[in-house]
Amino acid sequence: MPIISTYSYNFSQRVKNLSATLLIIAATSGFYAIIPYYQSYFSVHTHYFGKDYMHWQVLVVTTLFYTFTLFVFYLTEPAPRVSKSIYCLRALHKIAISPATVWKTGLPFDERLGLLSILLKAFFAPLMIVWLFSHTGHMLEHGSQLFQTIGDPNTGWLALFNTSGFWFIFKLILFLDVLFFTIGYLVELPSLNNEIRSVDPTLLGWAVALASYPPFNGMTSMVFGGYFTDFPQFSDPVVHVILNVTLLMLMAVYTSASVALNFKASNLTHRGIIMHGPYRYIRHPAYVCKNLAWWIGLMPAVAVAWQTSLTATLITIGSMVGWSVIYIMRALTEERHLRSIDDEYDQYCARVKYRFIPGLV
Structure with missing residues (x-):
């Protein structure tokens, strides 16, 4: 009798978990399908293996595959627990029934975590999927061009660098970065040690994070x-190559931070602290390197503005200062969130004392 009862409970829990997750996937898909901004955003074409595909087609195929994978997982996981999807629906039900009470007293931790985790995944996962597809297509396209012309004696090294060399490396770097973040948002398993322990509950934390992503x-x-531009152009060929190779190196370090995070890669979450890779030296290597790469990408605009007026120059530089402040705020709000959960981040800070510049800041 206990065996039958346990089996019955497990099966019931599996069905509940699966049903809640399918409901959320359907609601999320419907939301993106009816919002005009996303209709336009996901209608962009990417050239892939000789054909053009719209991003919404990629999302549909990925959603179907992801749904099938979840179906298999929920029906075969060894010890089913109440899923974040169920906690999310419970939280939404309470908010719908009595929003004033929820505003005043808040939600239980599991329900708040479930709600914020689902919102996080619903927002970021579709973006990551289409970006991964797009970066892959562009990487393959530029890689094909590079290998077709690399032995051509009529193509100089600078032309090779400008037409396909830079872009192949740049898209390869972005492909690796987005790959780990895509998996991080879609897959959350105890066996991968990447379960979401907490999601930043503050409005400021979400605001500065979303400020860097469409549509915000x-x-x-x-x-x-x-x-700023991804591939700045300089009149002197030596300066042009040196600065753009430096930009690529900075972006490579940026992506190495994502590789170090591995399947824990995601925004606004506490999924365990990473102390290897570039995180051995500073606490926010990705933000630092991405912003330094953008500062290099700003140089041609500054040069043009300088020839126009001091005001234009200050406006141009001020633009990048504003973006850098956004990322500084992201770093500070992330640290505040991680410190609020447990002492693991404090232990990390004791080992890695500098946020942005080793020995200085």
Whole structure:
């Protein structure tokens, strides 16, 4: 009798977990399908293996595959627990029934964690999927061009670097970065040691994180502008190559931080502290390197502004200062969140004392 009862409970819990997750996936898919901004955003084409695909097609295929994978997982996991999807639905039910009470007293920890985790995944996962697909397509396209022309005696090394060499390496770097973040958002398993322990519950933490992602980065650009470019052009070929190779090296370190995070890669979460890779030297290597790469990408715009007026120069530089402040705020809010959960981050800070610049800051 206990064996039958246990089996019955397990099966019941599996069905509940699966049903709640499928409901959330359906609701999220419906949301993206009816919002005009996302209809346009996900209708972008990417050239892939000789054909053009729209990003919404990739999302549909990925969603179906992900749903099938979840179906298999929920029906076969060794010891099913109440899923974050169920906690999320419980939280939404309480908010719908009595929003004033929830505002006043808050939600139980598990329900708050479930709600914030699902919101996090629902926002970031679709972006990561289409970016991963896009970066892969561009990486393959530029890689093909590079290997077709690399032995051509009529193509100089600078032309090779400008037409396909830089872009192949750049897209390869971004591909690796987004790959780990995509997996991090979609997969959360005890066996991978990447379960979400906490999600930043503060409005400021979410605001500065979302400010860097569409559609909110459009509003950030309206405030600060966006004068930097991924591949800045310089008239002197030596300076051009040196600065752009430096940019690629900075972006490689940026991505090495994502590789170090591995399957724990995601924004606004506490999933355990990483102390290897570039995190051995400073606490926010990804933010530092990404911003330094953007500062290099700003140089041509500064040069043009300098020839125009001092005001134009200050506006151009101020734009990048604004973006850098966003990332400084992201670092500070992340640290505040991680410190609020347990003492693991404090132990890490005792080992790695500097946030941004070794020996200085």
